[in-house]
Amino acid sequence: MTIDRRSMLKQVGGAGTIAALVGCIGVQEQGTEQPSNSGDGDTESSEPAGTATAWYGLSNTELDLRERAIEAFNEQSSHTVEGGNISEMQDKTTSAIPAGQGPQMFQWAHDWVGDYYQRGFVIDQSDSLNISLDQFTGAAANAVQTDDAVVGLPFSAETVTLIYNTDIVDSPPESFAEMESTMESHHDPDNGQYGLAWPVDPYFVSGVGQAFGGQYFDASQDDPVGLDSEETIRGFEFLVDNLFQYMPNDPGYEPQQVAFLEGNAAFAVNGPWYLAALRDSDTNFEVTTFPSLDGGKFTPLSGIKMWYFSKAMEADDANAAAAREFVEWFVTNEDHLLTRAEEQGHIPVLSTLAGSDDLPGPVRAYSQAVDQGIPMPTDPRMNDVFAAMGDPVTQLFNGSLSPEEALTSAAEEARSQWE
Template identity: 45%
Template sequence: MKRREILKRLAGTTAVGALAGCVGVSETDSTSTPEEGGSDGSDESDGSEETTTQQETGASVPAGTFKLWHQRAEAEKKALEQNAEAFSSETKHTADPAEIADLRKKTTSAIPAGQGASMFDWAHDWTGEYYQNGFLSDQSENLDVDLSVYTEPAQKAVQFDGATLALPYAAETVGLIYNKDLVDEPPETVAEMKAIMEEHHDPDNGKYGLSYPLNAYFMSAWPHAFGGYYFDESNVELGLSNEATLEGFQFVLDNFVPFQPKDTGYGPQASVFLEGNAPFAINGPWFLGDVKSNEIDAGIARLPSPEGDAEPKPYTTVKQLYFTTRVDDDEAKAAATRAFAEWYTTSTEVLSNNAEEFGYIPVYKELANSGDLPAAVEGFSKSVKLGTPIPSHPKMGDVWGPLEDAFNSVKNGDAELKAAFEKAEQNIRSNWE
């Protein structure tokens, strides 16, 4: 049976049972560390990969075993394990998920040593670095799934230098979260939002108009809205000090900072919304678990538009299943690894469950465009459709810190806008050299 036929059959099976839980927390919350050795996820056993199995159609296909490393929180981990069991039962391939506490450390040490898993689960921002370091395998010529079934940002995220290095299953970005006890309808424009923030802003009594952590990721929508950019990975070019980018940073300073608590770090900003002391929060799906725990009746909408034709275009992060160079060890392992990735990223049942239980935003077009997403996910999905993936070029990692230092120096009155970001660009280029 060809992998495409397997995908169709699996799409009709019950992949995941009912799961208790709430919207997912950050993948970095995992705490257990598997010890070294083949049985704990640090390497893959090839013992069963030379056998074959008869599918119901009578067609003979290799029965492969592959290891999938991940760093998921507990409820998401259980869902993945159930997915793997369903896949293994239906195809006779064996998918073996293994939780890794420090996934970056493990992948960067094991893979170059010819050890480790043939697949791992992480956001797309490692793509360029890992490919250039020889950790990933280009599967462009081997996949039965056409990338056109995924949203355009997701298609871009899994590729680097023309190579297809992963398959995408979900996206994350920031959106507008509003307290329904304070706001009847979400604003469509920033001007409408400001009117509501002004009504509720009373810092002397612990009330604020907005909860909004001001780091580079969270702020990205506004420089992009005016045509600016942080880093152009196609030309390896910085854009922090160009006119459009500066206009976006100034927009944040003028329209949002006056309505926030003075400390714009994540914790202080999150708390004012969770305590019911702000009508709005700009945050991501990872925040919804805390919102639910604090019994805030919240709605989610796309970010409001600035004046004119500008649209907010926040950075998006794409969750994906990476193919490592271990996938090339033998044909059976490769077949199993690809089959799981193709199924997991296109099964509407798996993806719908992930959206419902964990707030994952689907990037599979059939589901993303269906109108059948949970209300919370639908709001974030609209922001994802406007957004742009974080550059996966290795040099992007040097941009975040200097950018935030420059913005904070301007916000605190210690520097002028253009001068601060010109200095940031100098620091970044110095780091590159």
């Protein structure tokens, strides 16, 4: 059974505190160029006070940090933000926003940008923002735009990369040959030992699937589906010939992650949401970038977490101003972003922090891994590509289809949805 990629793109992390932020949040005044990151700015605004609603879908361990962030903002701003932890975010936003009952802002990964903008659920705020997209990494800045519209602001990134058990592996592999040698020597499935723990899902394996020049989807092409290209097929052949054999025989997320958490795998491939579970386990680990793949380069899909500006912002009233002010603070306040990185493993996309030595080691490694990949396409048709890939990729892992058969089938299914 494959795991829902949208669930994997949501942030997951350990419990955190925000005490350090209280008293040091810099919230911008209306009309200034950008919010203060030092926390020394005057928080009183000459504009009428507004109340904005923010929706997010967080795990229980994440809620404390979010609620305290909102509380700190409200204490120091003339505006007020009311938060709501929402389950089934897609269902709720697509029903509430058109009915005029949605929030001013909501948090999700960037892959809804194209679809939600086309359907009128989110709106362009490029002429109303007091910060520049130049403050973020290029990938993050691009992720929140579509058709020259800026429909939100980014605050962190996600991707998957290589993790190794330091009780088994002395140092990160410098080549795939070195990695394969270690996997081979440790792999003993009869005794519950594995060379590699890696959930087999289109998103998780994209780094190898796209390692030899292929892409799942390229909106710039007349035929955007790249699943059945020679280059993508080669990537999946590499998976079958060199990697699948070292994994537990259940491709699902839970069996794969547990194998590494219990110290029974030399390597794992997973995302930053995995850090909380790793820290709670007895396994000693390090995070690193993937070595070169015999002429290929690990090229995973990455997600950008962002605040979307919903259709409720069209009124451009005090409530919309409250939403903009909160989001602009949230995405640029370095103290807050570092707390997120330290407590919950989130990867900042603010240029001054991305890859910085101020980040915890594992988060810095993930930040470097993001640079290896490409952002998830925002074109709504990408949803059909992922849906078409699910079962064929599982059959590929189980050996019932060859890479060419699996990817040709998936490509045909995706294209059929647009005819």
